[in-house]
Amino acid sequence: MSDSIPIPIPQxxxxxxxxxxxxxxxxxxxxxxxxxxxxxxxxxxxxxxxFLTIVTVGLYSPWAKVRKKRYLYGNTWLAGSNFEYxxxxxxxxxxRLLAFSAFVAYSLATHYSPxxxxxxxxxxxxxxxxxxxxxxxxNAVNSSYRNIRFHFDGRYREALAALAPLALIPxxxxxxxxxxxxxxxxxxxxxxxxxxxxxILFLVYPYVAAKVKLLHVNRARFGxxxxxxxxxxxxxxxxxxxxxLLFMLLLFVLGIVVAAGMxxxxxxxxxxxxxxxFVVAAFMLAFTRAQIANLVFNAxxxxxxxxxxxxxxxxxxxxxxxxxxxxxxxxxxxxxxxAVVRTCRYRAERLALAAQDDxxxxxxxxxxxxxxxxxxxxxxxxxxxxx
Amino acid sequence: xTEFARFAAxxxxxxxxxxxxxxxxxxxxxxxxxxxxxxxxxxxxDLRVEPRVGSLPLRIALPEGAVLxxxxxxxxxxxxxxxxxxxxxRLESHLGVVFASLAGLVVAGWFGYRDxxxxxxxxxxxxxxxxxxxxxxxxxxxxxxxxxxxxxxxxAARQARLRESFRxxxxxxxxxxSGARLEFRNGRWIGANAFALPGGTVVMTxxxxxxxxxAHVDAVLAHELGHxxxxxxxxxxxxxxxxxLASMALLGDASSVSQVAATLPTVLGHTSYSRxxxxxxxxxxxxxxxxxxxxxxxxxxALASLEKAAARHSSSECPVPRDGSAPDSDEDxxxxxxxxxxxxxxxxxxxxxxxxxxxAAR
Numbered sequence: 001m002s003d004s005i006p007i008p009i010p011q012x013x014x015x016x017x018x019x020x021x022x023x024x025x026x027x028x029x030x031x032x033x034x035x036x037x038x039x040x041x042x043x044x045x046x047x048x049x050x051f052l053t054i055v056t057v058g059l060y061s062p063w064a065k066v067r068k069k070r071y072l073y074g075n076t077w078l079a080g081s082n083f084e085y086x087x088x089x090x091x092x093x094x095x096r097l098l099a100f101s102a103f104v105a106y107s108l109a110t111h112y113s114p115x116x117x118x119x120x121x122x123x124x125x126x127x128x129x130x131x132x133x134x135x136x137x138x139n140a141v142n143s144s145y146r147n148i149r150f151h152f153d154g155r156y157r158e159a160l161a162a163l164a165p166l167a168l169i170p171x172x173x174x175x176x177x178x179x180x181x182x183x184x185x186x187x188x189x190x191x192x193x194x195x196x197x198x199x200i201l202f203l204v205y206p207y208v209a210a211k212v213k214l215l216h217v218n219r220a221r222f223g224x225x226x227x228x229x230x231x232x233x234x235x236x237x238x239x240x241x242x243x244x245l246l247f248m249l250l251l252f253v254l255g256i257v258v259a260a261g262m263x264x265x266x267x268x269x270x271x272x273x274x275x276x277x278f279v280v281a282a283f284m285l286a287f288t289r290a291q292i293a294n295l296v297f298n299a300x301x302x303x304x305x306x307x308x309x310x311x312x313x314x315x316x317x318x319x320x321x322x323x324x325x326x327x328x329x330x331x332x333x334x335x336x337x338x339a340v341v342r343t344c345r346y347r348a349e350r351l352a353l354a355a356q357d358d359x360x361x362x363x364x365x366x367x368x369x370x371x372x373x374x375x376x377x378x379x380x381x382x383x384x385x386x387x
Numbered sequence: 388x389t390e391f392a393r394f395a396a397x398x399x400x401x402x403x404x405x406x407x408x409x410x411x412x413x414x415x416x417x418x419x420x421x422x423x424x425x426x427x428x429x430x431x432x433d434l435r436v437e438p439r440v441g442s443l444p445l446r447i448a449l450p451e452g453a454v455l456x457x458x459x460x461x462x463x464x465x466x467x468x469x470x471x472x473x474x475x476x477r478l479e480s481h482l483g484v485v486f487a488s489l490a491g492l493v494v495a496g497w498f499g500y501r502d503x504x505x506x507x508x509x510x511x512x513x514x515x516x517x518x519x520x521x522x523x524x525x526x527x528x529x530x531x532x533x534x535x536x537x538x539x540x541x542x543a544a545r546q547a548r549l550r551e552s553f554r555x556x557x558x559x560x561x562x563x564x565s566g567a568r569l570e571f572r573n574g575r576w577i578g579a580n581a582f583a584l585p586g587g588t589v590v591m592t593x594x595x596x597x598x599x600x601x602a603h604v605d606a607v608l609a610h611e612l613g614h615x616x617x618x619x620x621x622x623x624x625x626x627x628x629x630x631x632l633a634s635m636a637l638l639g640d641a642s643s644v645s646q647v648a649a650t651l652p653t654v655l656g657h658t659s660y661s662r663x664x665x666x667x668x669x670x671x672x673x674x675x676x677x678x679x680x681x682x683x684x685x686x687x688x689a690l691a692s693l694e695k696a697a698a699r700h701s702s703s704e705c706p707v708p709r710d711g712s713a714p715d716s717d718e719d720x721x722x723x724x725x726x727x728x729x730x731x732x733x734x735x736x737x738x739x740x741x742x743x744x745x746x747a748a749r
Contacts, residue, residue: 147399
């Protein structure tokens, strides 16, 4: 955390000064993020809010969410100032009640009229891109740093274009041959169509993940400063294909270990299988998370001149995840606050702003987006439908 | 003249992200905010103090969108902090409340897990149409037939005999069990076993029939009818989903990491719930056997034979499925393997169940 005193340049009309043109390139300067949350303090907040949530049959959960997010945002610091979360619990409650009633309506409908249920499901599908956009926008506009809000103005059609390939999967089930119970298929040759949906999912998933992430970053602003991410869809494919290969390799190794364990004693299996499951899960999560975060952050520029530097290490994150998993499982969940705090700390420590000119002048010079300023009050955000 | 109360703060005007170091001085019912580039005066009643969280700096909203950020304790000695702005914080930092929450959660978790989840699953199961149940069961049976079972080689006369006594046992039971079907299959590597599929199908393996005589097979079938009568299969499925959903909802804030961890209570829950169901099905079988003029001891004896067969078989055999296409001459003759780790933990100790049968027979 830097304690340097900001040099504010008062600008009429809130215009950001143009970046200074430097002749001799100064060394790249870094400003690190840091996280100051403490396990004990977060544990108290977590447990009291969890208890209130259960006692109120879930009605308190939006307030609990806001308290926890405010603590986690508020303890994330950059250049001597912390982030803030402003989500309105009543808006979140309305969104959750809406989602819950839709779920109940759907369950009742499946009971009494499958046709009506199918109609609900069909109606919900085109709403998915809208939900994604609304959810990103709600989170952005309710986050601030130095009293300047973030914004997100992605469009429905952009989200639709990102998600559309997923519609291939239900569409394919209509085209592909159906399983005939009278003549169950024998052998791989007759079962090929059973694997088509998973194969398609594997083929389109990196595309969808990349497009959603790029939409999220490229339509985000901090005040009037726009984020731009130059990561390519191909880079996402590289990460996911590698992840798939690694996953198969790990399963193969695990299979050999389990087979070897069985020769010794079947009781060993009772230990080996869950431990292997946790280790593989932690490693795979860490691999994709770290690689994607590094890819996206390191290709992102703010205002075209400030870069983000993410240096998450796969093994560092995997170790954190593995211990988190073990601790949460062994304490029946009571270690969650500990896990959250150490994960936030690691992620913050591995993130920095980098610029060639003075970072502080950038950090201090971002102006509020006057055109979008009304939206934090507007009825557009009366209902939170974040996923 | 007395010293005015004051505190140091960061001032953000809301138009630009510049941070201004200021001093806030209280003069009667107004405060003066003073820094290198800032000078403003506000009425104390126009300041809005935002709720405290942990030991984070306090935020004070000023009219027209500016905020002051300052150490909470320093502010408290200068400005009145409305009770509502500190209520959640007082609860969260009160040690008594924290311990009461901890105790409350442990108690709620215990009873919710032991009584709440089974109760809820039972209520939900009552609303699941039998047609849906049998549909799920048919799909399950299909994949079992494809990957595990082979057609039964039991002789037709014995099949007819067992079906007839099964029909007599099931007659007059509740709606979920009275119309039950009995299916015979070559169980191959799963060995001597019988199980009930939701929707009214009981499957027994040739290996079980080879191990037990008709009277003892009937006792095992009575136990399976108990599973159907109480709809254990459906309730088990629902209980697993409820435990999974609840742990996901409650532990969900460590994101997907705890979602993986949340599968653990489901697995643990599965085994303990399933032991309760086995005991309930045993008790049902004792009653049914007695009502149809047989001894509950038959079930105890059947269990003892199953366990003995499994012990003879011991752990030398691999309980993992072999390649389905392998010619299976010696697999078919293999002794039953009722006992493997899964069976051990999902069923109560056999000795306990045999003792219960002896007591019921008295």
